[in-house]
Amino acid sequence: MRRAGFGAPLEELQARAAKGYDATVEELLDPESQPPMERDVMMRYKVDWLSQAGLEGQQEEWTFRMINSKRPLQEKIALFWHCVLVTGHAKCEYPKQQSQELDMFRTVGMGSFHELLKGLSKDPAMVFYLDNCMSHKGAINENWGRELLELFSLGVGMDGEFNYSEDDVKEASRAFTGWTVTNSIPRYPYGKYDAKFMFDPRDHDNDEKTFLGETGNFNGEDIVDIIVKQPATARFVARHLYNFFVADDVQVPAWKDTPPQDIEAIKTLEDEYFRSNYNITSMLRVLFKSDFFKNSTFAKVKSPAETVVGTLKLVGDFKFPRPGLDLMTMNIRFMGQDLLNPPTVEGWHTGREWIDSGTLVERINFTADQVGNTNHSGVKNIIDRLSSIGPVLTAEQLVDGCLENLGAYELTGETRKQLLELAGSEGEIRTDSEGFPLQVATMLQSIVATTEYLFA
Numbered sequence: 001m002r003r004a005g006f007g008a009p010l011e012e013l014q015a016r017a018a019k020g021y022d023a024t025v026e027e028l029l030d031p032e033s034q035p036p037m038e039r040d041v042m043m044r045y046k047v048d049w050l051s052q053a054g055l056e057g058q059q060e061e062w063t064f065r066m067i068n069s070k071r072p073l074q075e076k077i078a079l080f081w082h083c084v085l086v087t088g089h090a091k092c093e094y095p096k097q098q099s100q101e102l103d104m105f106r107t108v109g110m111g112s113f114h115e116l117l118k119g120l121s122k123d124p125a126m127v128f129y130l131d132n133c134m135s136h137k138g139a140i141n142e143n144w145g146r147e148l149l150e151l152f153s154l155g156v157g158m159d160g161e162f163n164y165s166e167d168d169v170k171e172a173s174r175a176f177t178g179w180t181v182t183n184s185i186p187r188y189p190y191g192k193y194d195a196k197f198m199f200d201p202r203d204h205d206n207d208e209k210t211f212l213g214e215t216g217n218f219n220g221e222d223i224v225d226i227i228v229k230q231p232a233t234a235r236f237v238a239r240h241l242y243n244f245f246v247a248d249d250v251q252v253p254a255w256k257d258t259p260p261q262d263i264e265a266i267k268t269l270e271d272e273y274f275r276s277n278y279n280i281t282s283m284l285r286v287l288f289k290s291d292f293f294k295n296s297t298f299a300k301v302k303s304p305a306e307t308v309v310g311t312l313k314l315v316g317d318f319k320f321p322r323p324g325l326d327l328m329t330m331n332i333r334f335m336g337q338d339l340l341n342p343p344t345v346e347g348w349h350t351g352r353e354w355i356d357s358g359t360l361v362e363r364i365n366f367t368a369d370q371v372g373n374t375n376h377s378g379v380k381n382i383i384d385r386l387s388s389i390g391p392v393l394t395a396e397q398l399v400d401g402c403l404e405n406l407g408a409y410e411l412t413g414e415t416r417k418q419l420l421e422l423a424g425s426e427g428e429i430r431t432d433s434e435g436f437p438l439q440v441a442t443m444l445q446s447i448v449a450t451t452e453y454l455f456a
Contacts, residue, residue: 002407002456003245003300004028004288005072007310009378010385010405025288029281031071031110045321052096053192055089056326059339062102063329066309067318077280078105079305080244082340083348085120085152087129089341093181097125097195098340113237113278114228117153121220124181124195130345133180135173137205145173147345148223154232155239157256163232164212171209176220178204228278231270237283238269245287247299248351265292298410298455301351304335306456307363311448314406315370316378334362355454364449371406371444374437383440387431395423402443406453415450422446 001008001016005028008016016024027033042064043050048057066075082105087098101123108116120126126144127133135141146169150156154163178200209218212226227233239260243249246265250258260266268290269283276282287293302310308331312318318325332339336359342348355363373379382405389397399419403409411419423429423443430436447453 001072002302002306002310003076003293005076006066006306007313007407009314009316009381011381013407022289025285028073028288029110029285031074034070036071037065037069042321049321052099054095055341056329058089058095058099059332060326060329061099062339063305063309063332064318064321064325066305067312073284074106074110077109078102079303080240081105081109081116083244083342083350084240085116085126086342086345086347087123087125087340088345091129092125093128094192094195095340096192097123097128100194101125110281110284111279113233113273113280114224116280117148117224117228118221120152121148121176121179121224122197124197127179127181127197128195132176135177135179137177137203140170140173140177140205142169142173144176145169148172149227151252151346153227153236154230155236155252155255158232158235159259160257162256163230168211171211171218172223174205174207174209175211175218175223178202179220234270234273235266237273237280238266241269241280241283241287242266243350245284246293247296248301251349251351251353252346262292265290268292298452300456301354301454302456303348303350303354304332304337304359304363305339307335308332308366310456311367311370314378315373315376316381317370317376331362331366335359335366363454367448367453368445371448372441374441379441379444382444383437386440387436389431391431393429393431395420395429398423398429398439398443402440402447406444406447409447409452411447411450411452415452419443419446 001013004025019027042061046057046061048054049061052058052061066079069075082102085105087101089095089098092098104116104119104123108119130144130147131141132144135144149164149169149172157163180198180200180203182196182198204219206217208215211218211223212230214226216222218226239249239255242260242262242265247261249261268286272283272286308328312328318328336354336356337348348354370376371379374383382402385405386393386398386401389401393401399416403411423439426435426439429439
């Protein structure tokens with residue numbers, strides 16, 4: 001649930017375990033089987049989510065969705081594609097365009113990669129972000145053509161060889177001339193209209209083009225058709241899925257000359273990419289049911305979004321769009337991930353690069369504050385479950401009970417030894433004592449401050 005969603009409290013994990021692993025996987029892979037978010041209700045309480053005119057309101061709404069959606073994998077796949085197929089608020093004609101893009105990721109993002117790339121090519125946020133509206137017949141702008149190949153589909157290279165040439169970038173850019181967006185309509189008197197994709201045939205380069213060894217009078221869709229059938233694209237998608245859902249790998253710029261850490265796993269995903277006709281859900285089914293996934297516990301550093309959302313789900317806060325969520329959402333930014341506003345078109349570097357001296361302090365302070373608040377319903381539930389064990393707990397029962405409720409975390413010998421000493425430092429642990437809730441909260445705070453808790 002940490003990988004396919006944003007974690008879950010113990011009672012949900014127990015219910016899913018009773019249902020069975022394969023049944024849980026199938027439910028997650030079929031988000032339409034679960035109820036959608038009631039956005040009309042959400043908008044009544046958060047009117048700033050309705051206009052979507054600013055970055056912070058959009059970040060807050062998405063955080064609320066990640067916490068409360070009954071379709072956790074749908075929100076997780078939206079986060080996955082947002083980290084790969086990047087647009088940024090800092091260069092966005094109108095913020096609502098990015099929300100429309102997220103909706104595309106939620107729906108098309110679990111289907112055909114072929115259809116997703118076509119949708120991305122016509123996405124108003126992307127067309128504006130990478131300047132394709134500024135690319136014209138006889139005066140091409142290479143930004144979209146270059147990033148489509150380098151960061152969104154093929155990657156620079158694999159197995160030490162380049163996947164495309166500079167000529168391929170130019171030819172792809174020529175094929176996408178005329179792919180633009182309609183003019184922005186002023187917001188008054190009826191409010192700003194949604195941007196729309198538009199193809200202008202007068203501005204399209206109709207001359208012959210040669211791309212990745214194929215020649216023809218190609219347009220943008222032809223370019224996508226050629227891209228998706230390349231072995232490099234299968235490798236690109238497989239490595240991104242592995243890095244996001246399975247285990248931290250080297251960063252994308254190193255992929256050309258650094259082989260995958262588990263080449264057999266990558267080949268399995270590549271095979272499914274072609275077998276399923278580029279279907280992401282089919283690849284995820286293979287991934288989640290594989291031994292390489294099941295054996296990868298705690299092999300990924302949680303992203304800031306995963307850290308904040310997972311913690312708020314655990315403690316049971318913000319199940320309703322009440323005031324204060326905006327401040328909680330800012331913690332994702334403070335930890336180094338400004339959602340919808342990445343630092344570059346490459347997105348964020350992941351894994352251990354999420355952690356430095358500043359962001360580590362932010363993580364520990366945030367998680368410790370939340371799990372240490374005994375007024376949270378989720379923390380109360382943990383206290384009640386531990387109380388039900390018996391009137392007196394051993395130090396081992398307190399430590400292991402807290403670890404289980406936080407998500408079955410495992411500790412190194414030295415860390416465990418220190419926590420056992422902490423648990424036993426105040427003598428007998430009585431569950432009926434006035435100080436027991438504070439003992440539990442202190443233990444939870446100590447665990448979330450460990451190195452082990454950084455991992456998913």
